[in-house]
Amino acid sequence: MELKQMNLLPYQIACFYACVLVLTLATVQNTTNVTKPGCVKQCGNVMVPYPFGIGSGCAYDWGFELRCNTSNQKLLIGSNIVVYNISDAELRISNSIGWRCYNSSGAVHSESPAWTTFIESLPYSFSSLNRFTLVGCDDYGSITGPNNFESSCNVSCTSIRDVTEGECMGKGCCQKQIPKGLKYYNTTMSSTGNHTHVWSFNSCGFAFLGEADHFHFRGLPDIADDRNVDYLYERIKASVPIVLDWAIGSLNCTQALKTEDYACSENSHCIDSDTGLGGYRCSCNPGYQGNPYLNQGCQDIDECADHPNNSLCEKMCINTPGSYNCSCPHGYTGDGKKDGRGCIAPYHHQFRWIKFSAAIGAGAFISLVVGIVWFCFRIRKRKLIEVREKFFQQNGxxxxxxxxxxxxxxxxxxxxxxxxxxxxxxxxxxxxxxxxxxxxxxxxxxxxxxxxxxxxxxxxxxxxxxxxxxxxxxxxxxxxxxxxxxxxxxxxxxxxxxxxxxxYVSEGTLYEHIHNQRGAGWLNWQNRLRISIETATALAYLHSFASMPIIHRDVKSANILLDNVYTAKVADFGASRLIPLDQTHVATSVLGTSGYLDPEYFRTSQLTDKSDVYSFGVVLAELLTGLKPIIRSRNDEQKNLADYFVWSVDNNRLFQILDRRVLREGNLEQLQQMAELVKNCLQLHGEDRPTMKEVAIQLEGLRKVTGVSWSNQHGLEENNQDELSDLYTVPMDSYGNTPNSDSSRVMHCRYSPS
Structure with missing residues (x-):
């Protein structure tokens, strides 16, 4: 037998070895031979049944030859593949795990690539019981094979809380199926972001191939320590084997029967391999046991001896080749089987009518009970249908x-x-x-x-x-x-x-990411500008909706959700109103959230699209400053962020209230133009404010503005920023809402629960 093994480039990992659970061979009678005469029956605790064999001349052909390492009693394929179990159609073998670890700067810290393939002439192929598995965060892995087979996995998570034990669906763990008949495979592994944003809780990615039923994802350990790489390696090695399918030759049963080297012996039958590669296996006929590949290997099972005390037959058991017969003594009737009519005594007919009457009575009672249960179920189901129909009509x-x-x-x-x-x-x-x-x-x-x-x-x-x-x-x-x-x-x-x-939007609200430190890693200036553009574009679309414009009426950072790639999505239309195309405003009762509410709308109760512009201006102010819409000073005095922002711009104090990260990353001209846009959105009179379409265009134009950051020109005043961050706090309820949020609307067409 020939094996080929090589290492690939640093950015490729092969996952041929999986860590294993030791299994035992199917039970065989002690008196039955499993190997050719004169050959070793087992190595360590692993039985080696023919057509496999240890050493030359003991196997069906060279492809089934195995090697026993006498120093540690390990059964091997080639030089280093450990065999843990051989069954009628499968082998379970050892495997190794590949990994790549990164340091805090994103450079590869250590890696262990491995790649192995069985050459085409060997009788093995990778079983579809295996799965290609990738474990980690911010990692990508792919597996390829013959006949253009290719599959890939991508794992991501922003915190250890994203990962759920037992689930392998992309959050910390990903699994992919492989096809039957795979003779070799090749894998690659890389990081989608060099682990820089997840390094604090996950610095490594792992990939391997192994039996799916023996792998249970237990979550991500803290693997910043190299010792935990060994921990994960040993845990999988101790529980997850690789499964190989095997078969004799490449001919099917019909073809093999016509050849001189047909492997199935007397009292056995042929089974076609289902891997798609051809080949066959042998199995003893029913009533026989042993090794179907050896001469006289399938021996008759003496069912009568194996089942003493008449457990098969009521009176007498007679063994036959491949089966058995039951009989009754003279004068008895019946088939003699325990699971049949048994042996009936001559006087037994006197009591048949009693059994018959009892059976009829029991059947009638059971039928009555079943009928009552069915009737009650039908009544209950009908009432449920009537109640649901009532609610359906009641709710429109x-x-x-x-x-x-x-x-x-x-x-x-x-x-x-x-x-x-x-x-x-x-x-x-x-x-x-x-x-x-x-x-x-x-x-x-x-x-x-x-x-x-x-x-x-x-x-x-x-x-x-x-x-x-x-x-x-x-x-x-x-x-x-x-x-x-x-x-x-x-x-x-x-x-x-x-x-x-x-x-379903997975990553929570913009409010949480601005004020609860959820966005500390990703919420840079460019992403803040992108979210502003996305939100403005969505609101402009609603205001110009073709069939009937929609005024959102409750624009705030808590109603802007973020998906798994932090794309902004406007939500919560519970307070929204539809504006006929021939009207510019509607009269409504005042609804909204304190801090975001348009003062003109509050005074007049006249709702227009400029009310959304004002509320969006407050969201922009939040993104620029990191402050909450209602800010509270140390003397418990409340301030409105909108008024505070406009006052700061008018008094040339803008750069004292901007978020430190915004100052570091945004250039001077961008920040000035953005602040002027916010000020225009926060005008007291709606007619002085721009439309949402104009706001979206101006924000998009800011992307093209270039220049150096304000902090590089003037130096960041750390002391002032620290004082500001300590000065203002805003209370929140247990659901992350500001206490003045108005959620009294009953019919909510929105996502958030408030």
Whole structure:
């Protein structure tokens, strides 16, 4: 047998060895030979059945020859592949794990690439029971093989809390299937970001191939210490083997029967290999046991001796080649089998009518019980259907159906989910599926039948007077298709209160990343500018929506969500209003959040698109300063960030309130233009403010402005910045909301739970 082994380039890792769980060979009677006469039967605790053999002349051919290392009693393929188990169709062998570790600057600290392949003439192939596995954060790995096979894995996580034990779906762990009949494979491994943003809790990536059923992802250990590399290596080595399929030759059973070297012996039959590479295996016929590859290897099983005390037959057991027969003494009737009619005594017929009557009575009783249970179930199911139909009509279901049928197909995207669909998606609204709670709603994470991950908002109360407005907003919002707006997929009206089904956004709110240090690593000046542009573009799109413009009415950083790549998505349309194309404003009761609320709207109750512009100006001020919309000084005096920002610009004190990172990274001209734009958005009179479209254009233009940072020109005043950061604090409730947030609206078409 020939094995080929080589190391690849530094950026490639092969995962041929997997760390293993030692298994034992299938049970064989002590009297049955498993090897050719004169050959060694086992090495260590591993049996070596023919067609395998240790040494020349003991195997079916050279491809099945194995080697026993007498010093440590290890059974080997070639020079260093350890065999742990041989079964009728598989081998389990040792494997090694490849890794790459990085230092804090992103340079490769250490790595262990490994690559191994079996040449085409060997009788082995990699079993589809194996999985290609990648463990870590910020890592990418791929596996390739013959017939253009290629598969890849990508793992990412922003903190150790992202990782869930037992789940291998891309957060810290990724697994990919391999096809049957794979004769060799090649893997590569790299980092998508050199581990610089995850190095503090994960500095290494690991890749290997191994049996899927024997690998359980237990989360990411702290692997900044090299000793933990050894820990992960030894843990997988002790529990995860690689599985190889094996077969005789390349002919199928029909072809092999015509050859002189057909391997199956007497009392055995042939089984075609299912790897797609041809070949076959042998198995003893039913009623026989032993090694089907040896002459007279399949011996008859004496069922009567193996089952003493008449456990098969009631009276007499007679062994036959490959089977057995049961018989009864003279005068008895029946087949004599324990699991059949048995042996019936001559007087037994006197009691048959008793057994028959008892059977009839038991059957009637069981039928009665089943009938009552079925009847109760039907009544309960009917009542449930009636209750859901009542809620459906009460929540505007008939109105929604009518609007869909009379809109010429323009609202087909408004899907009406059933209560059963959403109950199943959330595991009956389990507590571990809760994403957030608010005063009027709870948001659950759910997985629909088509595997889409969604956020399901379940309100606590309902206002029947707002049903028609709720249905109108559902129909309009389901038509919004913008990459920076959280999409509303549809609603469920079969519950006591309507349930809304939204696109799932994984990384929380912009408010959390600005004020709770979640964005400390990634929220640089360029990303702040990008998020500003994305949010402005989304709001401009809503204001110019073709069928009917939408005023958001509650723009704030807590209503801007971030996905897994930190793309901004505007959410929470519970306070939104639809503005007819022939109107410039609508009169409403004042709703919004303190600190973001347009003062002109507060005075006049006249809602216009410029109200969103004012609120967006406050969000821009948050991004520039890192301060909260309501700031509180040491003497407990409250200040409005909007007024404070405008005052600072007018009094040439802008650079004393800007976030230190913004000062370090943003150039002077960008910061001045951005501040002037914020000031324009915060004008007291709406007619003096720009439109959201003009705001988006001006923000996009800032990307082209070049120059050196303000801190490089003037030097960053660290003491002033430290004093400012200590001076202002804003209280929050347990859900991250400011205490003055108004969430009194009942029919919420939004993602957040408040």
């Amino acid at each position: 279901g008939l109105l929604l159906k009518h609007r869909i049928s009379t809109n010429d197909g323009s609202v087909k995207a408004a899907k009406v989910f059933t209560a059963e669909e959403l109950k199943k998606a959330t595991n009956n609204y389990a507590n571990d599926k809760i994403l957030g709670r608010g005063g009027h709603a709870i948001v659950y994470r759910g997985v629909l039948s088509d595997n889409r991950v969604v956020a399901i908002k379940k309100s606590r109360i309902v206002d029947e007077s707002q049903i028609e407005q709720f249905i109108n907003e559902v129909l309009i919002l389901t038509q919004i298709n913008h990459r920076n707006v959280v999409r509303l997929f549809g609603c469920c009206l079969e519950d006591e209160v309507p349930l809304l089904v939204y696109e």
